[in-house]
Amino acid sequence: MLTQKLPPEPVPEPITLMGWVRVLWRGFILGSVVFGGLLVLLLVRLIERPLYGQHRPITPYITQFVCRMAFVILRIRYATQGERMQQRGAVVANHSSWLDIFTLNARKRVYFVSKSEVAGWPGIGWLARATGTVFIARNPKEAKAQQNVFEERLLAGHKLLFFPEGTSTDGMVVFPFKSTLFQAFFTDHLRHEMYIQPVTVIYRGPDGGDPRFYGWWGEMDFGSHLLKVLAARRQGSVEVIYHPPVRVDDFPNRKTLAAHVEEVVRQGMPNDRRG
Template sequence: MILALRIARLVVHLLSGMLICALFFPWIDRESREIHIRRWSRHLLAICNVHVQITSGSAVPRAQALVVANHVSWLDIFVLNALYPCRFVAKAEIRAWPLAGWLVEQAGTVFIARGSRRDLRRAFEGLVGALKSGERVAFFPEGTTAPQGTLLPFHANLFEAAVDAKSRVQPYAIRYIDHQRKPHPAVDFVGDMTFVQSVLAILSGKAIHARVTILRSMKAEGANRRDLAERSYQAIREALGIPAPAAEPQADGQPEGDEDPDNAQAQQA
């Protein structure tokens, strides 16, 4: 009964979000859209019984920044948007999520198809333009989700957007715990699990506590994208309490396995 009620509330909330995007987003300014996105994301998390807590700092930094975070679940997007809305770069598969995929697209998400240099270039140009206009943009440099307690090597190419825009890089560390402060078993979105299966697991489970650690931001102007990726990786790894890997991560490459990383600037400019 409780699960059925949560599912019904979620469907109604998704449909209301689609209505808002279709009727109001084309006519309102960016600030108003961000207010709607923040409120809608917070309501979504409440329906999913997710409670967000910032574990460092008393306020969310609102300055122009390239936000990077570890990637555990589809919840990550809405957790970050509940704090302060960002324009996201995400893998193209997200567009196929029932209802939610359309919503995140309307919120300004830029999608990258696996192995597509054209998509990567388009995403890069969009990131630079958004940063220069004062927006906060975000991506998950692991390129895919990973189980809690694991941090995959960071792809470095999109860090170049912060360099070109003379912006800052703002790392966030996200973890999801249960009432015993252990990794919540319902949150990991990995392997062959579908989006619907993940949603049902979360709606069926107990309360989820999303802990977001806001780490020290980094000046990108004059920096190297690989260095920014490596520093972000180490900061997030330490915040999550993950042991250092036996070999340092190769912090380069393009999301989802794109090749020819050394030609990133030529491809992206």
């Protein structure tokens, strides 16, 4: 992950005895809910897939329930502003943490767009595939095939979600949006009926603690960061702001579209995080 313009990762503090108790208790409940929900999702999908194909009228609600319960278990306060997009199209958001998976699935039915390497990650890759994540490879030879997948999923009514920053941050800044993926929306099949909804995600650390508490960036290890969150005696909050969607047709090219939604996402951040 890119670390340019970001401060060094904080040194993890030792977990206390009571912290380990919270890790075991919360971890057991969270794991039971996540993997139990996954099992139910896979069983329902066995019926849903032959009946509806690409359309998923039932299983996304299972994903939403699991993600909402994650915040209850972790005791992280969760709040939203704005209306979810009803039109066909995609969602773009700033990227600060692995918690974004739960944060952005908890209220809105979305399907993530992720780099192909994630498919091979233990546990996470399995969950991502089961919930309908679209994997893309950084290989120009596969660009046409990936474009076809985008079109198929978008025209089926799926709202694809991607992180145009291309990396995660400490949650205190929004990096410039890369415009490459926006080109997919400018084909003749899509541009006349697609919308893009910018979303700002704001994490706030526990009261009196590091505001970057939930940020996951640089060379930070996923396992140790997960343990830190599970062990915390006090938790913070996350706020999701849904901005008004914009029509792809209203922009002449991918760069102007990317620049516009980047500015909207940045303006949704608190004043001290708009750098």
